[in-house]
Amino acid sequence: MKQIIELDVNDEVHELAVEPYDSLLRTLRDRAGMQGTKRGCDSGGCGCCTVLVDGKAVYSCMTMVMSVIDKKITTVEGLPEDGELDPLQQAFIDAGAVQCGYCTCGIMMASKQLLADNPNPTEDEIRKGISGNLCRCTGYQKIIDAIKMAAAS
Ligand code: FES
Numbered sequence: 659m660k661q662i663i664e665l666d667v668n669d670e671v672h673e674l675a676v677e678p679y680d681s682l683l684r685t686l687r688d689r690a691g692m693q694g695t696k697r698g699c700d701s702g703g704c705g706c707c708t709v710l711v712d713g714k715a716v717y718s719c720m721t722m723v724m725s726v727i728d729k730k731i732t733t734v735e736g737l738p739e740d741g742e743l744d745p746l747q748q749a750f751i752d753a754g755a756v757q758c759g760y761c762t763c764g765i766m767m768a769s770k771q772l773l774a775d776n777p778n779p780t781e782d783e784i785r786k787g788i789s790g791n792l793c794r795c796t797g798y799q800k801i802i803d804a805i806k807m808a809a810a811s
């Protein structure tokens with residue numbers, strides 16, 4: 659049976675009707691209508707669904723919504739500030755790091771935590787930071803270049 663919860667997503671409180679067994683991914687996409695977070699494997703294997711929970715990157719498909727109702731959720735929709743793209747978003751565009759784009763939002767969210775924890779990462783640290791995110795298109799080099807560009811901006 660559905661119940662009403664309040665969820666802080668991108669600094670806005672959303673009142674949502676959810677099933678107690680809903681994942682955070684399902685809640686964001688199917689209950690809140692926020693389609694930026696992608697559903698790939700839906701089983702913890704690809705990283706497409708990565709969001710931040712209290713600043714830490716998590717797979718939203720593997721996170722029960724009931725476990726995060728008192729936490730701050732950040733999705734890709736929350737990255738721009740004052741109408742300006744986040745430096746990571748701009749760098750992904752400038753570096754040509756987006757092909758089909760399916761992995762991109764998840765990789766940007768993992769990168770957001772990486773750069774918050776380590777503003778000047780080495781290439782090895784970048785590779786490790788996004789090692790939980792699969793991209794089937796880019797071969798990763800342009801993604802790594804984009805993260806380096808964002809770190810330097
Ligand atoms: S959709 Fe969550 S890890 Fe693949």
Ligand code: FES
Binds near residue numbers: 755758762
């Ligand atoms: S850009 Fe297509 S999966 Fe990464």
